[in-house]
Amino acid sequence: MRFIRLLFLALLAVVLVAVALANRDIVTLSAFPANFGQYLGGRWSVDMPLFMVIFLAFAVGMLAGLVWEYLREAHIRRQARQRSAEIARLESEVGHLRRNHAAPRDEILAIVDRPKSAPAARPVASAEPAPGTTLPSPR
Template identity: 35%
Template sequence: MRYIRYASIAIFALALILVALANREMVTVRIVPEDLAGFTALNPAGQVPLFVVIFGAILAGLILGFIWEWIREAGERAAAARQAREMQRMRAEIKRLKAEKHEGKDEVLAILDDGR
């Protein structure tokens, strides 16, 4: 199983290297489109290789997706925490009730009845 994981990582790395080598030409990246540049005081632009733009867009999409999922699952995490607290409360109550049931009885019989 470890070799399959290493092979998958190697194939993915090779694909990324091939994309980077195939897209080395320089492109101009601007924050604001040229048509709207008159409305802004600054319009920074820079020359970067195309693969940097591609990988940056993929990374930004991954980060946004992770944040979106984390926000979406907040309700499920809260429900799981509530259930865990309720389960702990129920276990404590069962333990207390068993202790009350065996109060004043033989300790060996209480341990055997407890199921441990």
């Protein structure tokens, strides 16, 4: 991938140098049409090579496009920030709820909340299980 990028940059540099060499004539770039600048005072034109005019026009166009897209997508970035804040708030709330509800429960409430289909644990008189039986699974 790096080789392709370097190849592209080298090709772009060759094209830009070729354009610059082919357009070396000096041109006058005026900011206002037909001597309108004389009413404002000062010199509102500049003499420069044609390739500089081409490159400056390209750079100004790229800058204008960048600003346009930045302003056009401002609402998308604002919405993303709001959703990110909402996600962080909800994740915090879920973590808080998990900490509160995963805490050890009262033994009486555990018995009351046990599903009806689960067999009730029978009290054992001794620490050893009766022959042929198993201990209930731990909770």
